[in-house]
Amino acid sequence: MNFRGGKSLSKLKKFINEPVMGYYFLKSRFNRQQFFKRYFDLNRKKGINSKYFILSFDCDTQDDADAAVILHSRLKSMGIKTVFAVPGELLLKAREKYKKIFAEGGEFINHGYKAHTEFNQDANKYESTFFYDKISKEAVREDILKGDQAIREVLGSIPKGFRTPHFGTFQRRKDLMYLHGILKELNYSFSTSTVPYFGFRYGLAFKSFGLFEIPVSGMWSEPLRILDSYSFYYVKFNNYSEDDYVREARQIVQMFSGSDACGLLNYYADPNHVHDKESFYKTIAEFAKVGQSINYEILLDKLGQTKENK
Ligand SMILES: [Zn+2]
Known part of the structure; x- marks a missing residue:
């Protein structure tokens, strides 16, 4: 679930506090083609000349476990690789389901331990809880270590990467430096816990905070806003619909087709937002036509082979 879209006013305030981000926001609005071309140039300079597609799933509720099994099996038959970020607490509760996915090739990344989404009966919907920017540094550290432990225990495997729960609120330089410091201690190789802005500023992956940080991707009409299932399939921010999801993705695919x-x-x-949505599978097939479907482990291999990182 992670990122909340936020209201325009708070977004504006945030950009005023962070002038570089504000500058990127304006650039993304005025000349989108140019904005993407600069992103492509940044990647080329890093020695990445190909197009890749990574699809990951945040499994934040108990319902997501069954949905994840369905998704993984259908996407596998489509030749799509999958990555799962499951809070440790939920991984332990649905261990057999996730073990099955892992045995069938799903990649798992640490997503902290504590469940960070709860069902609100009054509002009749799931709501985000437990934000890393609202707890102490020690509590953040403990949550990451316990999440790591849960993966080792359930899957018998050592995770290599991390995604911050609700990462949209944990984007300050000092947050990311602290995060990467803990991940380094755990001997991880990457984090994928940053908003699209970082991708446009530094390229598909960068090491400013310590390890590789791999920003998530955005929409076409608003490249700095995440294209996620929460906004388009679940709460429907700004009256977004499934059709908008498909359209935004298609325009991104077109830009990447150059x-x-x-x-x-x-x-x-x-998973629970999309496992039974044909529009989602159709969109994923389009992404995979333009970008080779890989996972983070494969991307790390490719990044390691570039001149910059040899
Ligand atoms: Zn999450």
Whole structure:
């Protein structure tokens, strides 16, 4: 679920507090083609000349476990690789389901331990809880270590990457430096916990905070806003609909179809929002036509082979 769209006023305030982000916001609105071309150039300079697609799932509720099994099996038959970010607490509760996905090739990344989404009976919907920017540094650290432990225990495997729960609120430089410091101690290789702005500023993956940080991808009409299932399939911010999801994605695919395009389509969804939505599977097939479907482990291999990181 992670990122909340936020109201325009608070967005505006945020941009005033962070002038560089504000500048990128304006650039993204005025000349989108140019904005993407600069992103492609940044990637080329890093030695990445191809187009890749990574699809990950945030499994934030108990219902997501069954939905994840359905998604993984259908996407596998489509030749699509999948990545799962499950809070440790929920991984332990549905261990057999996730073990099955792992045995069938799903990649798992640490997504902290504590469940960070609860069902609100009055509002009749799931709501985000437990934000890393609202708890102490020690509590953040403990949550990451316990999430790591849960993956080792359930899957018998050592995770290599991390995604911050509700990462949209944990984007300050000092937050990300602190996060990467803990991940480094755990001997991880990457985090994928940043908003699209970072991708446009630094390229598909960058090491400013310590390890590789791999920003998620955005919409076409608002490239700095995440294209997620929460906004388009669940709460429907701004009256967004499934059709908008398909349209936004199609325009991104078109931009990535150019011969000068290179980089990463790094999208995520919540299984329960999309496992039974044909529009979602159709969109994923389109992403996979333009970008080679890989997972983070494969991307890390490719990044390691570039001149910059050899
Ligand atoms: Zn989450």
